[in-house]
Amino acid sequence: MLRPFEIHQPESVEAASALVGRYGDDAAFYAGGTELLLVMKEGLVRYRHLVDLKTIPALGALDYDAASGLLRIGGTVTHRALERHPTVRERFPIVAEVERLVANVRVRNVGTIGGNLCFAEPHADPGTLFLTFDAEVELVGTRGARTVPIGAFFTGAYETARQPDEVLTAVRLREGGPQTRWAYMKFGIHERPTLGVAVALTLDAERRGIEDVRIAVGCVGPVPARVPAAEALLRGAPLAEADGPLERAAQVAAEGADAVDDLHGSAEYKVEMVKVFMRRAFRAAAARFQ
Template sequence: MRPFRLHRPESLDEAIHILEKEGEDARPLSGGTELLLLMKQGFASYGNLVGLTRIPGMDRLEVRKADGALVIGAGVTHRQLERSLLVRERFPLLAEVEGKVANVRVRNSGTLAGNLAFAEPHSDPATLHIAWGAVLCIRGPEGARKVPAREFWRGAFETVLQPAEVIESVELPPLPPNRLGAYSKFGMHERPSLGVAVFFTCGEGERIEDPRVAVGCVEPHARRLGEVETALQGKCAADVEASLSDIGAIAAGCVDPITDLHGSREYKLHLVAEFTARTLKRALDRNGEGRP
Protein backbone atom coordinates (compact mmCIF):
# COMPACT_ATOMS: atom_id res chain seq x y z
CA MET A 1 0.00 0.00 0.00
CA ARG A 2 1.28 3.47 -0.87
CA PRO A 3 2.26 5.36 2.31
CA PHE A 4 -0.21 8.02 3.41
CA ARG A 5 -0.30 10.79 5.96
CA LEU A 6 -2.88 10.36 8.72
CA HIS A 7 -4.24 13.73 9.81
CA ARG A 8 -5.85 13.98 13.22
CA PRO A 9 -7.72 17.30 13.15
CA GLU A 10 -9.18 18.66 16.37
CA SER A 11 -12.26 20.18 14.82
CA LEU A 12 -14.54 19.51 11.88
CA ASP A 13 -13.58 22.87 10.36
CA GLU A 14 -9.93 21.83 10.44
CA ALA A 15 -10.83 18.47 8.83
CA ILE A 16 -12.75 20.21 6.06
CA HIS A 17 -9.87 22.62 5.52
CA ILE A 18 -7.40 19.73 5.07
CA LEU A 19 -9.78 17.90 2.73
CA GLU A 20 -10.20 21.05 0.67
CA LYS A 21 -6.46 21.76 0.56
CA GLU A 22 -5.42 18.21 -0.39
CA GLY A 23 -8.29 17.79 -2.88
CA GLU A 24 -8.50 14.47 -4.74
CA ASP A 25 -5.50 13.10 -2.83
CA ALA A 26 -7.42 13.14 0.48
CA ARG A 27 -10.37 11.26 1.95
CA PRO A 28 -12.16 11.29 5.31
CA LEU A 29 -11.38 8.26 7.46
CA SER A 30 -13.84 6.90 10.02
CA GLY A 31 -13.59 3.22 11.03
CA GLY A 32 -11.53 2.39 7.95
CA THR A 33 -13.33 -0.93 7.37
CA GLU A 34 -13.99 -0.01 3.73
CA LEU A 35 -11.40 2.61 2.92
CA LEU A 36 -8.32 0.83 4.28
CA LEU A 37 -9.42 -2.42 2.64
CA LEU A 38 -9.73 -0.66 -0.72
CA MET A 39 -6.30 0.90 -0.30
CA LYS A 40 -4.68 -2.36 0.81
CA GLN A 41 -6.14 -4.14 -2.20
CA GLY A 42 -4.87 -1.39 -4.49
CA PHE A 43 -8.31 -0.24 -5.66
CA ALA A 44 -7.75 3.25 -4.25
CA SER A 45 -4.74 5.32 -3.34
CA TYR A 46 -4.71 8.52 -1.29
CA GLY A 47 -1.77 10.42 0.17
CA ASN A 48 -3.87 11.94 2.98
CA LEU A 49 -6.47 10.40 5.25
CA VAL A 50 -8.33 12.73 7.57
CA GLY A 51 -9.44 10.99 10.77
CA LEU A 52 -12.90 12.11 11.88
CA THR A 53 -13.79 9.87 14.79
CA ARG A 54 -11.70 11.62 17.45
CA ILE A 55 -13.05 15.07 16.72
CA PRO A 56 -15.00 16.27 19.76
CA GLY A 57 -18.75 15.88 19.24
CA MET A 58 -18.52 13.15 16.61
CA ASP A 59 -19.40 10.56 19.27
CA ARG A 60 -22.67 12.34 20.00
CA LEU A 61 -25.60 9.97 20.51
CA GLU A 62 -28.60 11.67 22.06
CA VAL A 63 -32.29 12.36 21.79
CA ARG A 64 -32.92 16.00 20.88
CA LYS A 65 -35.26 17.60 23.39
CA ALA A 66 -37.04 19.82 20.88
CA ASP A 67 -38.47 17.05 18.69
CA GLY A 68 -37.36 13.70 20.12
CA ALA A 69 -35.13 12.92 17.11
CA LEU A 70 -32.14 10.65 17.65
CA VAL A 71 -28.96 12.50 16.71
CA ILE A 72 -26.13 10.15 15.76
CA GLY A 73 -22.68 11.72 15.43
CA ALA A 74 -20.59 10.56 12.48
CA GLY A 75 -18.13 8.82 14.80
CA VAL A 76 -20.75 6.47 16.27
CA THR A 77 -20.13 2.83 15.37
CA HIS A 78 -22.64 0.14 14.49
CA ARG A 79 -21.74 -1.61 17.73
CA GLN A 80 -22.50 1.47 19.82
CA LEU A 81 -25.92 1.74 18.18
CA GLU A 82 -26.56 -1.94 18.74
CA ARG A 83 -25.64 -1.77 22.43
CA SER A 84 -26.74 1.70 23.53
CA LEU A 85 -29.49 1.50 26.16
CA LEU A 86 -30.95 4.74 24.86
CA VAL A 87 -31.23 3.35 21.34
CA ARG A 88 -32.53 -0.03 22.51
CA GLU A 89 -35.25 1.58 24.58
CA ARG A 90 -36.29 4.47 22.36
CA PHE A 91 -35.31 3.29 18.84
CA PRO A 92 -35.31 -0.52 19.15
CA LEU A 93 -35.67 -1.16 15.43
CA LEU A 94 -32.42 0.71 14.81
CA ALA A 95 -30.62 -1.35 17.47
CA GLU A 96 -32.04 -4.53 15.94
CA VAL A 97 -30.87 -3.68 12.42
CA GLU A 98 -27.46 -2.41 13.54
CA GLY A 99 -26.90 -5.64 15.50
CA LYS A 100 -27.15 -7.57 12.25
CA VAL A 101 -24.77 -5.47 10.17
CA ALA A 102 -21.65 -7.40 9.12
CA ASN A 103 -19.80 -9.16 11.96
CA VAL A 104 -18.79 -7.94 15.38
CA ARG A 105 -15.28 -6.89 14.26
CA VAL A 106 -16.65 -4.69 11.48
CA ARG A 107 -19.39 -3.34 13.77
CA ASN A 108 -16.80 -2.43 16.40
CA SER A 109 -14.92 -0.03 14.13
CA GLY A 110 -17.34 0.68 11.28
CA THR A 111 -19.52 3.75 11.65
CA LEU A 112 -23.05 4.37 10.47
CA ALA A 113 -21.87 7.54 8.67
CA GLY A 114 -19.06 5.63 6.93
CA ASN A 115 -21.56 3.02 5.77
CA LEU A 116 -23.89 5.67 4.32
CA ALA A 117 -21.09 7.77 2.78
CA PHE A 118 -19.44 4.79 1.08
CA ALA A 119 -22.70 4.14 -0.82
CA GLU A 120 -21.99 0.46 -1.29
CA PRO A 121 -25.25 -0.88 -2.76
CA HIS A 122 -25.52 -3.71 -0.18
CA SER A 123 -26.14 -1.51 2.84
CA ASP A 124 -28.68 -2.34 5.52
CA PRO A 125 -28.77 1.12 7.14
CA ALA A 126 -29.30 2.87 3.79
CA THR A 127 -32.55 1.01 3.14
CA LEU A 128 -33.72 1.47 6.73
CA HIS A 129 -32.87 5.18 6.81
CA ILE A 130 -34.64 5.95 3.54
CA ALA A 131 -37.89 4.35 4.72
CA TRP A 132 -37.58 5.79 8.24
CA GLY A 133 -37.21 9.32 6.90
CA ALA A 134 -33.72 10.02 8.26
CA VAL A 135 -31.91 13.25 7.52
CA LEU A 136 -28.17 13.53 6.92
CA CYS A 137 -26.43 16.61 8.31
CA ILE A 138 -23.57 17.54 6.02
CA ARG A 139 -20.81 20.09 6.53
CA GLY A 140 -18.33 21.41 3.98
CA PRO A 141 -16.45 24.48 2.81
CA GLU A 142 -19.74 26.21 1.91
CA GLY A 143 -21.29 25.58 5.34
CA ALA A 144 -23.88 23.13 6.67
CA ARG A 145 -26.86 21.58 4.90
CA LYS A 146 -29.37 18.83 5.56
CA VAL A 147 -30.28 16.18 3.02
CA PRO A 148 -33.12 13.66 3.42
CA ALA A 149 -31.73 10.12 3.18
CA ARG A 150 -33.91 9.40 0.16
CA GLU A 151 -32.06 12.10 -1.81
CA PHE A 152 -28.55 11.24 -0.65
CA TRP A 153 -27.56 8.47 -3.08
CA ARG A 154 -27.03 9.02 -6.80
CA GLY A 155 -25.78 5.55 -7.76
CA ALA A 156 -23.46 2.78 -6.64
CA PHE A 157 -20.64 4.42 -4.64
CA GLU A 158 -22.07 7.81 -5.56
CA THR A 159 -23.69 10.38 -3.27
CA VAL A 160 -24.57 14.07 -3.32
CA LEU A 161 -21.49 14.85 -1.17
CA GLN A 162 -19.41 17.58 -2.78
CA PRO A 163 -15.59 17.76 -2.53
CA ALA A 164 -14.47 18.25 1.11
CA GLU A 165 -18.00 17.74 2.42
CA VAL A 166 -18.51 15.27 5.26
CA ILE A 167 -21.46 13.78 7.09
CA GLU A 168 -21.47 15.38 10.52
CA SER A 169 -24.45 13.50 11.96
CA VAL A 170 -27.56 11.54 11.09
CA GLU A 171 -30.99 12.41 12.48
CA LEU A 172 -33.76 9.86 12.91
CA PRO A 173 -37.25 11.16 13.71
CA PRO A 174 -39.04 9.52 16.64
CA LEU A 175 -41.77 7.02 15.81
CA PRO A 176 -45.11 7.56 17.56
CA PRO A 177 -46.57 4.36 19.10
CA ASN A 178 -48.96 3.81 16.18
CA ARG A 179 -46.15 4.10 13.61
CA LEU A 180 -45.08 0.54 12.89
CA GLY A 181 -41.89 -0.57 11.22
CA ALA A 182 -39.91 -3.66 10.31
CA TYR A 183 -36.73 -4.50 8.43
CA SER A 184 -35.71 -7.81 6.85
CA LYS A 185 -32.45 -8.81 5.27
CA PHE A 186 -31.45 -11.89 3.37
CA GLY A 187 -28.15 -13.08 2.01
CA MET A 188 -25.58 -15.82 1.84
CA HIS A 189 -22.49 -13.68 1.43
CA GLU A 190 -20.81 -11.26 3.81
CA ARG A 191 -23.07 -8.45 2.69
CA PRO A 192 -26.84 -8.68 2.29
CA SER A 193 -28.38 -9.67 -1.04
CA LEU A 194 -31.62 -7.94 -0.13
CA GLY A 195 -32.94 -5.50 2.44
CA VAL A 196 -36.58 -4.42 2.81
CA ALA A 197 -37.82 -1.73 5.20
CA VAL A 198 -41.49 -0.99 5.85
CA PHE A 199 -43.07 1.78 7.92
CA PHE A 200 -46.66 2.93 8.21
CA THR A 201 -49.03 4.54 10.64
CA CYS A 202 -51.94 2.44 11.79
CA GLY A 203 -54.66 5.09 11.83
CA GLU A 204 -58.34 5.21 12.61
CA GLY A 205 -60.18 1.99 11.78
CA GLU A 206 -56.78 0.25 11.48
CA ARG A 207 -56.19 2.02 8.19
CA ILE A 208 -52.68 2.30 6.79
CA GLU A 209 -51.46 5.88 6.56
CA ASP A 210 -48.23 7.35 5.19
CA PRO A 211 -46.71 3.99 4.17
CA ARG A 212 -43.04 3.88 3.24
CA VAL A 213 -41.51 0.83 1.66
CA ALA A 214 -37.85 0.75 0.64
CA VAL A 215 -35.86 -1.98 -1.03
CA GLY A 216 -32.07 -2.14 -1.07
CA CYS A 217 -29.20 -4.23 -2.47
CA VAL A 218 -30.88 -5.23 -5.75
CA GLU A 219 -30.23 -1.95 -7.58
CA PRO A 220 -27.37 0.60 -7.51
CA HIS A 221 -28.87 2.19 -4.40
CA ALA A 222 -31.80 1.65 -2.07
CA ARG A 223 -35.03 3.47 -2.87
CA ARG A 224 -38.67 3.73 -1.95
CA LEU A 225 -41.24 1.87 -4.03
CA GLY A 226 -43.95 4.42 -4.81
CA GLU A 227 -46.35 1.93 -6.40
CA VAL A 228 -46.32 -0.28 -3.32
CA GLU A 229 -46.89 2.72 -1.08
CA THR A 230 -49.85 3.82 -3.23
CA ALA A 231 -51.31 0.30 -3.06
CA LEU A 232 -51.11 0.37 0.75
CA GLN A 233 -52.33 3.90 1.41
CA GLY A 234 -55.73 3.97 3.13
CA LYS A 235 -56.17 0.17 3.12
CA CYS A 236 -57.43 -1.68 6.18
CA ALA A 237 -54.69 -3.65 7.94
CA ALA A 238 -56.80 -6.82 7.61
CA ASP A 239 -57.17 -6.30 3.84
CA VAL A 240 -53.42 -5.80 3.51
CA GLU A 241 -52.80 -8.98 5.44
CA ALA A 242 -55.12 -10.83 3.07
CA SER A 243 -53.29 -9.55 0.00
CA LEU A 244 -49.64 -9.79 1.00
CA SER A 245 -48.60 -11.81 -2.04
CA ASP A 246 -50.27 -9.30 -4.40
CA ILE A 247 -48.34 -6.49 -2.73
CA GLY A 248 -45.14 -8.53 -3.00
CA ALA A 249 -45.81 -8.91 -6.73
CA ILE A 250 -46.23 -5.13 -7.10
CA ALA A 251 -42.86 -4.67 -5.35
CA ALA A 252 -41.16 -7.10 -7.71
CA GLY A 253 -42.66 -5.19 -10.64
CA CYS A 254 -41.02 -1.96 -9.42
CA VAL A 255 -37.38 -3.11 -9.34
CA ASP A 256 -34.87 -3.84 -12.07
CA PRO A 257 -32.13 -6.08 -10.63
CA ILE A 258 -29.15 -7.47 -12.52
CA THR A 259 -27.74 -10.98 -12.36
CA ASP A 260 -24.56 -11.05 -10.26
CA LEU A 261 -22.82 -12.99 -7.48
CA HIS A 262 -25.86 -12.51 -5.24
CA GLY A 263 -28.16 -14.34 -7.65
CA SER A 264 -29.96 -14.20 -10.96
CA ARG A 265 -32.36 -11.42 -11.86
CA GLU A 266 -35.30 -13.85 -11.55
CA TYR A 267 -34.15 -15.03 -8.13
CA LYS A 268 -33.85 -11.45 -6.88
CA LEU A 269 -37.34 -10.60 -8.18
CA HIS A 270 -38.64 -13.60 -6.25
CA LEU A 271 -36.80 -12.42 -3.12
CA VAL A 272 -38.20 -8.90 -3.42
CA ALA A 273 -41.78 -10.21 -3.70
CA GLU A 274 -41.39 -12.67 -0.84
CA PHE A 275 -39.54 -10.37 1.56
CA THR A 276 -41.75 -7.36 0.93
CA ALA A 277 -44.74 -9.52 1.92
CA ARG A 278 -42.93 -10.94 4.96
CA THR A 279 -41.69 -7.56 6.16
CA LEU A 280 -45.16 -6.06 5.85
CA LYS A 281 -46.53 -8.96 7.87
CA ARG A 282 -43.90 -8.43 10.55
CA ALA A 283 -44.81 -4.75 10.79
CA LEU A 284 -48.53 -5.59 10.96
CA ASP A 285 -47.83 -8.11 13.72
CA ARG A 286 -46.24 -5.33 15.76
CA ASN A 287 -49.58 -3.53 15.98
CA GLY A 288 -50.46 -3.28 19.66
CA GLU A 289 -46.91 -3.84 20.88
CA GLY A 290 -46.62 -0.09 21.41
CA ARG A 291 -43.49 0.54 19.38
CA PRO A 292 -41.62 -0.99 16.44
Protein backbone atom coordinates in the same frame (compact mmCIF):
# COMPACT_ATOMS: atom_id res chain seq x y z
CA MET B 1 -0.19 -3.98 -0.32
CA LEU B 2 -0.88 -0.76 1.54
CA ARG B 3 1.25 2.08 0.18
CA PRO B 4 2.57 4.74 2.58
CA PHE B 5 0.24 7.61 3.52
CA GLU B 6 0.17 10.42 6.02
CA ILE B 7 -2.54 10.55 8.70
CA HIS B 8 -3.91 13.94 9.75
CA GLN B 9 -5.80 14.20 13.00
CA PRO B 10 -7.81 17.42 13.04
CA GLU B 11 -9.85 18.49 16.05
CA SER B 12 -12.69 20.17 14.20
CA VAL B 13 -14.92 19.42 11.22
CA GLU B 14 -13.86 22.69 9.59
CA ALA B 15 -10.16 21.72 9.85
CA ALA B 16 -10.90 18.24 8.45
CA SER B 17 -12.81 19.66 5.52
CA ALA B 18 -10.08 22.25 4.83
CA LEU B 19 -7.46 19.47 4.72
CA VAL B 20 -9.39 17.48 2.11
CA GLY B 21 -10.06 20.73 0.25
CA ARG B 22 -6.32 21.47 0.22
CA TYR B 23 -5.07 18.01 -0.86
CA GLY B 24 -7.94 17.36 -3.28
CA ASP B 25 -7.94 13.94 -4.98
CA ASP B 26 -4.91 12.93 -2.93
CA ALA B 27 -6.90 12.91 0.32
CA ALA B 28 -9.86 11.09 1.86
CA PHE B 29 -11.65 11.11 5.19
CA TYR B 30 -11.07 8.10 7.30
CA ALA B 31 -13.21 6.73 10.16
CA GLY B 32 -13.20 3.00 10.99
CA GLY B 33 -11.26 2.17 7.84
CA THR B 34 -13.18 -1.09 7.28
CA GLU B 35 -13.95 -0.11 3.66
CA LEU B 36 -11.29 2.45 2.89
CA LEU B 37 -8.23 0.45 3.95
CA LEU B 38 -9.56 -2.57 2.07
CA VAL B 39 -9.87 -0.73 -1.26
CA MET B 40 -6.50 0.95 -0.64
CA LYS B 41 -4.86 -2.42 0.06
CA GLU B 42 -6.31 -3.81 -3.14
CA GLY B 43 -4.87 -0.84 -5.02
CA LEU B 44 -8.30 0.28 -6.24
CA VAL B 45 -7.70 3.78 -4.87
CA ARG B 46 -4.62 5.62 -3.67
CA TYR B 47 -4.55 8.51 -1.19
CA ARG B 48 -1.39 10.05 0.19
CA HIS B 49 -3.35 11.82 2.93
CA LEU B 50 -5.96 10.31 5.21
CA VAL B 51 -7.91 12.71 7.39
CA ASP B 52 -8.97 10.91 10.57
CA LEU B 53 -12.44 11.94 11.72
CA LYS B 54 -12.33 10.03 15.00
CA THR B 55 -10.24 12.79 16.62
CA ILE B 56 -13.22 15.17 16.33
CA PRO B 57 -15.22 14.68 19.54
CA ALA B 58 -18.46 16.25 18.24
CA LEU B 59 -18.78 13.59 15.53
CA GLY B 60 -19.04 10.83 18.12
CA ALA B 61 -22.12 12.29 19.82
CA LEU B 62 -25.53 10.64 19.91
CA ASP B 63 -28.33 12.94 21.06
CA TYR B 64 -32.02 12.35 21.55
CA ASP B 65 -34.46 15.19 22.10
CA ALA B 66 -37.59 13.87 23.83
CA ALA B 67 -39.65 16.98 22.99
CA SER B 68 -39.20 16.67 19.23
CA GLY B 69 -38.51 12.91 19.12
CA LEU B 70 -35.39 13.62 17.09
CA LEU B 71 -32.37 11.32 17.25
CA ARG B 72 -29.11 12.80 15.96
CA ILE B 73 -26.43 10.21 15.28
CA GLY B 74 -22.93 11.66 14.85
CA GLY B 75 -20.96 10.56 11.79
CA THR B 76 -18.37 8.51 13.70
CA VAL B 77 -20.84 6.65 15.93
CA THR B 78 -20.09 2.97 15.42
CA HIS B 79 -22.59 0.25 14.56
CA ARG B 80 -21.84 -1.36 17.91
CA ALA B 81 -22.57 1.85 19.84
CA LEU B 82 -25.91 2.17 18.05
CA GLU B 83 -26.78 -1.43 18.70
CA ARG B 84 -26.11 -1.06 22.42
CA HIS B 85 -27.17 2.49 23.22
CA PRO B 86 -30.00 2.43 25.82
CA THR B 87 -31.92 5.32 24.23
CA VAL B 88 -31.70 3.78 20.77
CA ARG B 89 -32.87 0.44 22.13
CA GLU B 90 -35.78 2.04 23.96
CA ARG B 91 -36.95 4.73 21.52
CA PHE B 92 -35.70 3.34 18.15
CA PRO B 93 -35.64 -0.44 18.72
CA ILE B 94 -35.62 -1.17 14.98
CA VAL B 95 -32.35 0.76 14.61
CA ALA B 96 -30.69 -1.32 17.34
CA GLU B 97 -32.14 -4.47 15.79
CA VAL B 98 -30.82 -3.70 12.30
CA GLU B 99 -27.43 -2.59 13.61
CA ARG B 100 -27.07 -5.87 15.49
CA LEU B 101 -27.31 -7.67 12.14
CA VAL B 102 -24.65 -5.59 10.37
CA ALA B 103 -21.50 -7.54 9.45
CA ASN B 104 -19.77 -9.16 12.45
CA VAL B 105 -18.80 -7.80 15.84
CA ARG B 106 -15.28 -6.87 14.70
CA VAL B 107 -16.61 -4.70 11.87
CA ARG B 108 -19.38 -3.27 14.08
CA ASN B 109 -16.87 -2.26 16.73
CA VAL B 110 -14.95 0.05 14.40
CA GLY B 111 -17.22 0.63 11.39
CA THR B 112 -19.19 3.86 11.62
CA ILE B 113 -22.58 4.98 10.41
CA GLY B 114 -20.96 7.83 8.45
CA GLY B 115 -18.58 5.43 6.73
CA ASN B 116 -21.41 3.08 5.87
CA LEU B 117 -23.58 5.79 4.29
CA CYS B 118 -20.73 7.65 2.54
CA PHE B 119 -19.17 4.52 1.03
CA ALA B 120 -22.63 3.72 -0.45
CA GLU B 121 -21.82 0.07 -1.07
CA PRO B 122 -25.17 -1.20 -2.40
CA HIS B 123 -25.17 -4.27 -0.11
CA ALA B 124 -25.76 -2.40 3.13
CA ASP B 125 -28.57 -2.10 5.67
CA PRO B 126 -28.84 1.27 7.46
CA GLY B 127 -29.59 3.34 4.34
CA THR B 128 -32.62 1.18 3.51
CA LEU B 129 -33.98 1.45 7.04
CA PHE B 130 -33.32 5.19 7.26
CA LEU B 131 -35.41 5.77 4.12
CA THR B 132 -38.48 4.65 6.06
CA PHE B 133 -37.69 7.31 8.69
CA ASP B 134 -37.35 10.03 6.04
CA ALA B 135 -33.95 10.60 7.65
CA GLU B 136 -31.81 13.65 6.92
CA VAL B 137 -28.07 13.75 6.43
CA GLU B 138 -26.05 16.71 7.70
CA LEU B 139 -23.02 17.67 5.61
CA VAL B 140 -20.37 20.29 6.41
CA GLY B 141 -17.76 21.37 3.85
CA THR B 142 -15.54 24.28 3.00
CA ARG B 143 -18.54 26.07 1.49
CA GLY B 144 -20.75 25.68 4.57
CA ALA B 145 -23.36 23.31 5.97
CA ARG B 146 -26.38 21.72 4.31
CA THR B 147 -28.96 19.04 4.95
CA VAL B 148 -29.83 16.38 2.39
CA PRO B 149 -32.86 14.05 2.63
CA ILE B 150 -31.60 10.47 2.67
CA GLY B 151 -33.63 9.76 -0.48
CA ALA B 152 -31.47 12.25 -2.39
CA PHE B 153 -28.19 11.23 -0.73
CA PHE B 154 -27.56 7.96 -2.59
CA THR B 155 -27.02 8.73 -6.27
CA GLY B 156 -25.53 5.45 -7.53
CA ALA B 157 -23.49 2.43 -6.47
CA TYR B 158 -20.61 3.88 -4.38
CA GLU B 159 -21.86 7.39 -5.21
CA THR B 160 -23.56 9.99 -3.06
CA ALA B 161 -24.56 13.65 -3.18
CA ARG B 162 -21.65 14.46 -0.82
CA GLN B 163 -18.93 16.71 -2.20
CA PRO B 164 -15.37 15.42 -1.62
CA ASP B 165 -14.59 18.02 1.08
CA GLU B 166 -17.90 17.50 2.92
CA VAL B 167 -17.97 15.62 6.21
CA LEU B 168 -21.12 13.71 7.07
CA THR B 169 -21.51 15.18 10.54
CA ALA B 170 -24.75 13.42 11.50
CA VAL B 171 -27.86 11.62 10.40
CA ARG B 172 -31.18 12.62 11.93
CA LEU B 173 -34.18 10.34 12.49
CA ARG B 174 -37.57 11.22 13.91
CA GLU B 175 -39.33 8.81 16.24
CA GLY B 176 -42.55 7.19 15.02
CA GLY B 177 -45.83 7.80 16.84
CA PRO B 178 -47.65 5.23 19.00
CA GLN B 179 -49.45 3.83 15.94
CA THR B 180 -46.29 3.04 13.95
CA ARG B 181 -44.31 -0.19 13.94
CA TRP B 182 -41.23 -1.11 11.95
CA ALA B 183 -39.84 -4.35 10.57
CA TYR B 184 -36.68 -5.04 8.61
CA MET B 185 -36.00 -8.31 6.84
CA LYS B 186 -32.68 -9.17 5.32
CA PHE B 187 -31.28 -12.16 3.54
CA GLY B 188 -27.77 -12.98 2.47
CA ILE B 189 -25.60 -15.70 1.07
CA HIS B 190 -22.31 -13.80 1.34
CA GLU B 191 -20.74 -11.59 4.01
CA ARG B 192 -22.90 -8.68 2.96
CA PRO B 193 -26.68 -8.71 2.53
CA THR B 194 -28.24 -9.86 -0.75
CA LEU B 195 -31.42 -7.97 -0.01
CA GLY B 196 -33.05 -5.89 2.71
CA VAL B 197 -36.64 -4.69 2.99
CA ALA B 198 -37.80 -2.12 5.54
CA VAL B 199 -41.45 -1.41 6.34
CA ALA B 200 -42.85 1.32 8.60
CA LEU B 201 -46.54 0.68 9.12
CA THR B 202 -48.88 3.26 10.67
CA LEU B 203 -52.41 2.24 11.61
CA ASP B 204 -55.38 4.44 12.44
CA ALA B 205 -56.40 5.06 16.06
CA GLU B 206 -58.59 1.91 16.12
CA ARG B 207 -55.74 -0.09 14.56
CA ARG B 208 -58.07 -1.35 11.84
CA GLY B 209 -56.97 0.61 8.79
CA ILE B 210 -53.59 1.33 7.22
CA GLU B 211 -53.12 5.06 7.62
CA ASP B 212 -49.63 5.14 6.15
CA VAL B 213 -46.93 2.76 5.07
CA ARG B 214 -43.34 3.41 4.03
CA ILE B 215 -41.48 0.66 2.22
CA ALA B 216 -37.83 0.65 1.17
CA VAL B 217 -35.91 -1.99 -0.75
CA GLY B 218 -32.14 -2.21 -0.58
CA CYS B 219 -29.17 -4.21 -1.88
CA VAL B 220 -30.78 -5.54 -5.06
CA GLY B 221 -30.06 -2.46 -7.18
CA PRO B 222 -27.44 0.31 -7.18
CA VAL B 223 -29.17 2.34 -4.45
CA PRO B 224 -31.70 1.65 -1.70
CA ALA B 225 -35.04 3.18 -2.63
CA ARG B 226 -38.58 3.77 -1.44
CA VAL B 227 -41.32 2.23 -3.57
CA PRO B 228 -44.14 4.83 -3.56
CA ALA B 229 -46.33 2.90 -6.01
CA ALA B 230 -46.36 -0.10 -3.67
CA GLU B 231 -47.03 2.12 -0.66
CA ALA B 232 -50.02 3.70 -2.42
CA LEU B 233 -51.63 0.29 -2.98
CA LEU B 234 -51.66 -0.41 0.75
CA ARG B 235 -52.47 3.04 2.11
CA GLY B 236 -56.09 3.26 3.23
CA ALA B 237 -56.72 -0.50 3.08
CA PRO B 238 -58.34 -2.25 6.08
CA LEU B 239 -55.62 -4.29 7.84
CA ALA B 240 -57.84 -7.38 7.97
CA GLU B 241 -58.18 -7.27 4.17
CA ALA B 242 -54.58 -6.39 3.39
CA ASP B 243 -53.63 -9.68 1.72
CA GLY B 244 -54.84 -8.67 -1.75
CA PRO B 245 -53.25 -5.20 -1.78
CA LEU B 246 -50.10 -6.70 -0.21
CA GLU B 247 -49.78 -9.21 -3.02
CA ARG B 248 -50.05 -6.46 -5.64
CA ALA B 249 -47.77 -4.13 -3.66
CA ALA B 250 -45.09 -6.83 -3.39
CA GLN B 251 -45.24 -7.31 -7.16
CA VAL B 252 -44.96 -3.56 -7.78
CA ALA B 253 -42.12 -3.19 -5.24
CA ALA B 254 -40.19 -6.03 -6.87
CA GLU B 255 -40.64 -4.57 -10.35
CA GLY B 256 -39.66 -1.09 -9.14
CA ALA B 257 -36.59 -2.20 -7.23
CA ASP B 258 -34.22 -1.78 -10.17
CA ALA B 259 -32.67 -5.20 -9.49
CA VAL B 260 -29.38 -5.98 -11.24
CA ASP B 261 -27.36 -9.17 -11.84
CA ASP B 262 -24.33 -9.45 -9.56
CA LEU B 263 -22.41 -11.94 -7.43
CA HIS B 264 -25.44 -12.28 -5.17
CA GLY B 265 -27.69 -13.56 -7.97
CA SER B 266 -29.58 -12.68 -11.11
CA ALA B 267 -31.99 -9.77 -11.31
CA GLU B 268 -34.80 -12.28 -11.93
CA TYR B 269 -34.01 -14.14 -8.71
CA LYS B 270 -33.86 -10.92 -6.72
CA VAL B 271 -37.25 -9.79 -8.03
CA GLU B 272 -38.78 -13.02 -6.67
CA MET B 273 -36.97 -12.58 -3.35
CA VAL B 274 -38.15 -8.97 -2.95
CA LYS B 275 -41.76 -10.18 -3.28
CA VAL B 276 -41.28 -12.80 -0.57
CA PHE B 277 -39.40 -10.52 1.82
CA MET B 278 -41.69 -7.58 1.35
CA ARG B 279 -44.70 -9.71 2.33
CA ARG B 280 -42.80 -11.02 5.34
CA ALA B 281 -41.65 -7.56 6.45
CA PHE B 282 -45.17 -6.12 6.18
CA ARG B 283 -46.64 -9.00 8.20
CA ALA B 284 -43.88 -8.71 10.79
CA ALA B 285 -44.60 -4.99 11.22
CA ALA B 286 -48.35 -5.71 11.53
CA ALA B 287 -47.68 -8.44 14.11
CA ARG B 288 -45.87 -5.91 16.28
CA PHE B 289 -49.19 -4.24 17.10
CA GLN B 290 -50.32 -7.36 18.95
